[in-house]
Amino acid sequence: MNPQRFVIRNAEFLFGAPSLQAIRPQKLPEVAIIGRSNVGKSTFINRLTGRKLARVSGKPGSTRELNFYKVDLAVDEQLEPLCFVDMPGFGFAKLSKEERQAISQLAVLFLRNRKHLRGVILLNDCRREPGEDELAIQRLCATEGIPCVIVLTKFDNLRQSERQQSLQTVSAGYHLEPGDVLSTGEGDSVEAIWERIRSIV
Numbered sequence: 255m256n257p258q259r260f261v262i263r264n265a266e267f268l269f270g271a272p273s274l275q276a277i278r279p280q281k282l283p284e285v286a287i288i289g290r291s292n293v294g295k296s297t298f299i300n301r302l303t304g305r306k307l308a309r310v311s312g313k314p315g316s317t318r319e320l321n322f323y324k325v326d327l328a329v330d331e332q333l334e335p336l337c338f339v340d341m342p343g344f345g346f347a348k349l350s351k352e353e354r355q356a357i358s359q360l361a362v363l364f365l366r367n368r369k370h371l372r373g374v375i376l377l378n379d380c381r382r383e384p385g386e387d388e389l390a391i392q393r394l395c396a397t398e399g400i401p402c403v404i405v406l407t408k409f410d411n412l413r414q415s416e417r418q419q420s421l422q423t424v425s426a427g428y429h430l431e432p433g434d435v436l437s438t439g440e441g442d443s444v445e446a447i448w449e450r451i452r453s454i455v
Contacts, residue, residue, distance in 0.1 A: 263326040282337040289377030291343030294407040373401040373454035380406040401454040410439030
């Protein structure tokens with residue numbers, strides 16, 4: 255594959271929205287990025303865009319609102335802009351029950367009601383099997399007819415001999431084949447992820 259097929263012309267933060275009502279009007283196709291707190295959503299966005307676009311925090315639970323990023327993707331030199339929506343992480347134990355419920359409700363309402371939404375990238379730490387929260391998102395996407403792409407994060411933390419086992423274990427948890435699940439890690443190519451994103455946008 256030509257390594258220059260996917261080129262990011264520009265990427266920028268648009269706005270943050272603590273509620274659906276606070277979302278500013280915009281017409282770009284949206285891809286939501288969701289996952290457990292500290293799974294690496296900001297790192298994932300930065301890796302895909304090749305920029306320090308999203309703020310990476312060592313403190314779980316930092317993202318409490320929907321953060322919108324405009325990405326000017328050029329595919330074979332043809333511009334195909336889209337919008338990433340970085341969603342609050344779930345499952346952070348130090349948040350109060352009310353805060354966790356508010357985050358969950360915001361995510362569900364967004365996935366069910368956002369007309370510009372074209373797909374969801376569900377991030378899963380490669381070292382843990384999907385939990386009930388991840389599976390609930392997968393089921394919600396299936397119910398709503400939203401394409402859901404599973405991506406394993408922190409793949410560079412595994413030895414080469416451990417990678418296939420991780421793919422098999424996590425994909426089985428989602429009732430998928432290993433080839434249906436993608437992965438990302440420092441130094442790994444993001445071409446396959448962009449291919450999948452483009453197929454759903």
